[in-house]
Amino acid sequence: MAKNKTAYVCNECGQDFPRWQGQCSACQEWNTITEVRLGAASPGRSTKFVGYAGASSNEVKTLDQIDLNAMPRILSHFGELDRVLGGGIVPGSAILIGGHPGAGKSTLLLQTLCHLAEQMPALYVTGEESLQQVAMRAHRLGLPTNKLRMLSETSVEQICEVALKELPKVIVVDSIQVMHMSDVASSPGSVSQVRESASYLTRFAKENGIAVIMVGHVTKDGSLAGPKVLEHCIDCSVMFEGDSDSRYRTLRSHKNRFGAINELGVFAMTERGLKEVANPSAIFLSRGEEESSGSLVMVVWEGTRPLLVELQVLVDNSAMSNPRRVAVGMDANRLAMLLAVMHRHGGLQMSDQDVFVNVVGGVKVTETSADLTLLLAMVSSFRGDILPSDLVAFGEVGLSGEIRPVPNGQERLIEAAKHGFKRAIVPKANVPKKPPAGMEVVGVSKLSEALEAI
Ligand code: TYD
Ligand code: MG
Numbered sequence: 001m002a003k004n005k006t007a008y009v010c011n012e013c014g015q016d017f018p019r020w021q022g023q024c025s026a027c028q029e030w031n032t033i034t035e036v037r038l039g040a041a042s043p044g045r046s047t048k049f050v051g052y053a054g055a056s057s058n059e060v061k062t063l064d065q066i067d068l069n070a071m072p073r074i075l076s077h078f079g080e081l082d083r084v085l086g087g088g089i090v091p092g093s094a095i096l097i098g099g100h101p102g103a104g105k106s107t108l109l110l111q112t113l114c115h116l117a118e119q120m121p122a123l124y125v126t127g128e129e130s131l132q133q134v135a136m137r138a139h140r141l142g143l144p145t146n147k148l149r150m151l152s153e154t155s156v157e158q159i160c161e162v163a164l165k166e167l168p169k170v171i172v173v174d175s176i177q178v179m180h181m182s183d184v185a186s187s188p189g190s191v192s193q194v195r196e197s198a199s200y201l202t203r204f205a206k207e208n209g210i211a212v213i214m215v216g217h218v219t220k221d222g223s224l225a226g227p228k229v230l231e232h233c234i235d236c237s238v239m240f241e242g243d244s245d246s247r248y249r250t251l252r253s254h255k256n257r258f259g260a261i262n263e264l265g266v267f268a269m270t271e272r273g274l275k276e277v278a279n280p281s282a283i284f285l286s287r288g289e290e291e292s293s294g295s296l297v298m299v300v301w302e303g304t305r306p307l308l309v310e311l312q313v314l315v316d317n318s319a320m321s322n323p324r325r326v327a328v329g330m331d332a333n334r335l336a337m338l339l340a341v342m343h344r345h346g347g348l349q350m351s352d353q354d355v356f357v358n359v360v361g362g363v364k365v366t367e368t369s370a371d372l373t374l375l376l377a378m379v380s381s382f383r384g385d386i387l388p389s390d391l392v393a394f395g396e397v398g399l400s401g402e403i404r405p406v407p408n409g410q411e412r413l414i415e416a417a418k419h420g421f422k423r424a425i426v427p428k429a430n431v432p433k434k435p436p437a438g439m440e441v442v443g444v445s446k447l448s449e450a451l452e453a454i
Helices: 079-084 105-116 131-140 156-166 191-208 332-346 370-383 409-418 447-453
Strands: 004-010 033-039 094-099 122-126 149-152 170-174 211-217 236-241 248-256 264-270 273-276 295-302 305-317 325-328 353-359 391-393 423-427 440-444
Touching: 004 191, 033 191, 079 248, 079 264, 094 105, 094 191, 105 122, 105 131, 105 170, 105 211, 105 273, 122 131, 122 156, 131 149, 149 156, 156 170, 156 191, 191 211, 295 370, 295 409, 305 370, 305 409, 325 332, 332 353, 332 370, 332 447, 353 370, 370 391, 370 423, 370 447, 409 423, 440 447
Parallel strands: 094 211, 094 236, 122 149, 122 170, 170 211, 295 391, 325 353, 391 423, 423 440
Antiparallel strands: 004 033, 236 248, 248 264, 264 273, 295 305, 305 353
16 A cells, blocks of 8 residues: 655745644745645656656766757647746747636737647647537637547646656646646645646656646635645646736736746637737737826836836825835835835925825736836826827936946837837936937936936
8 A cells, every 4th residue: 555645835935844733934925825735656656658868868978979869849839838937848848828717818828839730740638628619619609629639637647647648749638737646645726736736747748758837826715725836847838817807918927947037928709719919019018098197107117128118106195103005016015115216316295195106907027127107107297297198208216326338228218219119217227329210319327317318
């Protein structure tokens, strides 16, 4: 009989502990550690299909002896998906696509696989929807349906067995939270099941040269194991994000062993499924004719592309002793820091004001180039001054009030000029020798100069 081992695993970061404790000492989260029973047999079990030539062997080689051409990347139907994955799907890799329920993960993968199946064997395993439901969706979306092999199954061992008979090049497992392994003694969706299923599938992918794409749901409460637990074992982790009330969905990689991270792919959800947006730089721009205070456009750099995004700030007298600082789509710490810089170096006191910041279109901005835009929009709202609608700004703001340059300044300006912006306030070091045609570029190196420029 297999000996059962007990471990205590953190739901957030997947760290193991020998005994239960209230706080995870790895990620500092409270009440995330649960007891799991691990089957003793699972870690050592072989998943290998003997006929596969690329499987690991004991032979020692130098790097240049390893044949790379044997495994060209698989190009999917979607160029945006390929760019996020670093140029296509790597054979034998384990990819996780995470996102909130209803984001469109199943739709994206069904569309991708239906088209891929035209060129190579592919298998779509659904554990959540019935085969009829998936077929209905495929017909409604007008996808080619005669090649893709479908399987409705939740047992990981069964899936791998079928896969070894079918020998697909790509498998989709929708979703990892409903998968289970017979020798793990807990219910599907628990940390131990998700972790063991994912690591088994990852090993299966590596040993057989089959790319496995797993779907992972993200939930607000910690009852389901989120993709954090999985990130250790898989090769690529991409997130499919977007408000369900917005048309646009973004695909962003958080971990990628085969390419750059933070590459952004943009899709639009239509009644005919997902369509890619190949040139997304201005889709989040929604400025009306009416000019208003507190609104300014920034140019952020996403992976290898510029993106024009509108930022709105509302500064208003606070009725509370503790004024509110709310940032949607931006880091609240950054906002607090900029308020301090503004007080100290710009002479503007906002300690009795509520400050609300919103990035239009549900985009999340993590880049420091948004600092200057946020600051100028804040000043505009505070003073009630209207900023011209053909103005863009970007630049990093330092703690001593200096405006620091950001990468790819020239490309950002060119993109803004392309969309009809006529004026730009940028860090002095980012001012190009020859500004884009029809654009006036103002370089600033200190906060006071920036405030003067508006
Ligand atoms: P789905 O792929 O089922 O989401 P997930 O697998 O991430 O949970 O997508 C469901 C949402 O997508 C649903 O709210 C409706 C929307 N949708 C469309 O708007 N158009 C379509 O053609 C399809 C298939 C879905
Ligand atoms: Mg789904």
